[in-house]
Amino acid sequence: MQLLPIIYLIASVTYIVGLKMLSHPSTARRGNLIAAAGMILAIAGTIFLYKYNGQRLGNYEWIFSAIVIGCIIGVLIAKKVKMTAMPELVSFFNGMGGACAALISIVEFDYIYREHRLMDATLFSNVVPPGHYLAIIAGTIIGSVSFIGSMIAWGKLSGKIKDYSFKGQHLFNIIILLLVLATAVFTYFSETQNVNIPFFITVALALLYGVFFVLPIGGADMPVVISLLNSFTGVAAACGGFLYDNKAMLTGGILVGAAGTLLTILMCRAMNRSLMNVLIGSFGGNAKTEPGEKSVHGNIKEISISDAAMLMAYSKKVMIVPGYGLAVAQAQHTCHELEKALEEKGVEVRYAIHPVAGRMPGHMNVLLAEADVSYDKLLEMDDANEEFKSTDVVLVLGANDVVNPAAKNDASSPIYGMPILEVELAKNVIVNKRSMKPGYAGIENELFYRPKTSMLFGDAKKVLQEILTELKEI
Numbered sequence: 001m002q003l004l005p006i007i008y009l010i011a012s013v014t015y016i017v018g019l020k021m022l023s024h025p026s027t028a029r030r031g032n033l034i035a036a037a038g039m040i041l042a043i044a045g046t047i048f049l050y051k052y053n054g055q056r057l058g059n060y061e062w063i064f065s066a067i068v069i070g071c072i073i074g075v076l077i078a079k080k081v082k083m084t085a086m087p088e089l090v091s092f093f094n095g096m097g098g099a100c101a102a103l104i105s106i107v108e109f110d111y112i113y114r115e116h117r118l119m120d121a122t123l124f125s126n127v128v129p130p131g132h133y134l135a136i137i138a139g140t141i142i143g144s145v146s147f148i149g150s151m152i153a154w155g156k157l158s159g160k161i162k163d164y165s166f167k168g169q170h171l172f173n174i175i176i177l178l179l180v181l182a183t184a185v186f187t188y189f190s191e192t193q194n195v196n197i198p199f200f201i202t203v204a205l206a207l208l209y210g211v212f213f214v215l216p217i218g219g220a221d222m223p224v225v226i227s228l229l230n231s232f233t234g235v236a237a238a239c240g241g242f243l244y245d246n247k248a249m250l251t252g253g254i255l256v257g258a259a260g261t262l263l264t265i266l267m268c269r270a271m272n273r274s275l276m277n278v279l280i281g282s283f284g285g286n287a288k289t290e291p292g293e294k295s296v297h298g299n300i301k302e303i304s305i306s307d308a309a310m311l312m313a314y315s316k317k318v319m320i321v322p323g324y325g326l327a328v329a330q331a332q333h334t335c336h337e338l339e340k341a342l343e344e345k346g347v348e349v350r351y352a353i354h355p356v357a358g359r360m361p362g363h364m365n366v367l368l369a370e371a372d373v374s375y376d377k378l379l380e381m382d383d384a385n386e387e388f389k390s391t392d393v394v395l396v397l398g399a400n401d402v403v404n405p406a407a408k409n410d411a412s413s414p415i416y417g418m419p420i421l422e423v424e425l426a427k428n429v430i431v432n433k434r435s436m437k438p439g440y441a442g443i444e445n446e447l448f449y450r451p452k453t454s455m456l457f458g459d460a461k462k463v464l465q466e467i468l469t470e471l472k473e474i
Contacts, residue, residue, distance in 0.1 A: 381420075
C-alpha cells in the first residue's frame with residue numbers, strides 16, 4: 001500500500017476536525033493547530049513521496065527556499081499586524097490563496113500547451129478531455145477573480161482604494177463576465193498551436209471582472225464580500241485538487257468553499273438582504289443623504305465620565321455592545337478591565353455581538369478573545385435582544401448601523417429590514433463615539449436622539465480608562 005494516499009487521508013481528517021473546533025473559541029486555537037499540522041503533513045508527503053511517471057519531485061533547493069522565504073514573511077506580518085488591520089490581512093492572505101490556485105491551473109494549461117503546440121490544425125479539444133479543461137479554466141477564472149477581488153478589498157479596507165462606480169456599471173460587469181465565458185469556450189475549440197492567445201485573454205478578462213466586481217461594493221458589505229471571495233478561493237483550490245488527483249487539496253478546497261458559502265449566506269441573513277442585492281446594491285458605497293430623503297432631527301444629550309461611571313456602578317446588569325470604534329482604539333483590554341471592575345461591585349456584565357459588527361465575520365469575537373473575555377459572556381443577537389429588556393445600562397462602543405432603529409421603522413433607509421441589536425429596550429443607553437459622523441451605511445442614527453440615550457464622545461480606550469478611574473473612587 002502506498003503511503004501518500006494515507007497521508008492525504010489523515011490530512012483531510014485534520015481539516016474537518018480543525019474546522020469543527022473553530023466553531024467555539026475555547027477550542028478554536030487547538031483546531032487551527034491541528035489543521036495546520038495536517039497541512040504540513042500533506043506538504044511534506046507531496047514533496048518527498050509524490051511521483052509522476054515514476055519520478056519524484058526535484059528542485060528541492062527552489063521548493064525549500066520558497067517555503068523559508070514565505071514562512072519568514074508570514075511570521076513577520078503576523079507579528080506586526082494589529083487587530084484593527086486583521087480584516088485587511090484576511091483579504092490579503094485570501095488573495096494570495098486565489099493567486100496560487102489560479103497559477104496551478106495556468107501551469108497545467110501551459111504544460112499541456114507546450115506538449116502539443118507543434119500539432120498543426122489540431123483543436124485543443126482533441127487533446128484535452130472536457131472535464132480536465134473544465135477544472136483548468138474554472139480554477140483559472142475563479143482563482144483570478146478571487147485574487148484581484150481580494151486585493152481590491154484589501155485596498156479598500158486599508159483606505160488605499162475608494163469605492164468607485166459609474167452609470168451602467170452592472171451592465172458592464174455582466175458583459176465582461178459573458179466575455180470571460182465566451183473566450184473560455186472559444187479557447188477550448190481553438191487550434192492547439194495558437195490556443196495560448198485566447199486563454200490569456202480569458203485570464204485578463206477575469207482579472208478585469210474581479211476589479212469591477214468589488215470596486216463599487218461599499219464598506220458595510222465588506223464582511224459579506226470577504227466571505228464570498230474566501231469561498232471562491234476554496235472552489236479554485238478544489239479545481240487544483242481535481243487536476244492533480246490530490247485528495248488533500250480537494251478536501252481542503254471543498255471545505256473552504258462550502259464554509260465560505262454558508263458564512264456568506266448567514267451574513268446576508270443577518271443583514272436581511274439577498275446576495276444579489278449585496279453584489280449589485282453598492283450598499284455603503286459613497287452613501288449620502290440626498291435632498292428629500294428622511295433625515296434625523298432633534299437634540300442629543302451628553303453624559304460626563306463621572307455620571308457614566310456612577311450609573312454603571314449602581315446597576316444590576318450592564319450590556320456592552322462592541323463595534324469597529326473599539327477596534328480602532330485598540331480598547332479591548334481596557335474594556336475587559338472595565339468588565340472586571342464592574343463585576344467586583346456586583347454588576348452582571350455581558351457583551352452583545354451583532355453578526356456583521358466590525359469589518360469581517362467574527363471580528364468582534366476575535367477582538368474580545370484576544371483580551372481573554374470569557375466566551376460565555378458573549379451573547380448572539382437574538383439572545384442579547386431578550387436580555388436588553390432587563391438591562392439597566394447598555395454601553396455602545398463604536399457601533400453604529402447595527403444599533404440604528406431606522407432598520408426597523410424607516411422603510412426609506414438603506415438598512416431597512418436588517419436585524420439589529422435593540423439596545424433601546426434597556427433602561428439607559430450610553431453611546432461612545434468620536435463624533436456624530438455616520439457609520440458605513442452613510443446615514444444618521446436615530447438612536448442618538450432618543451430620550452434614553454446619552455452620548456459620551458471621545459476615543460474608546462481613553463474614555464474607558466477614565467471610567468475605570470472613576471469607578472475605583474466610588
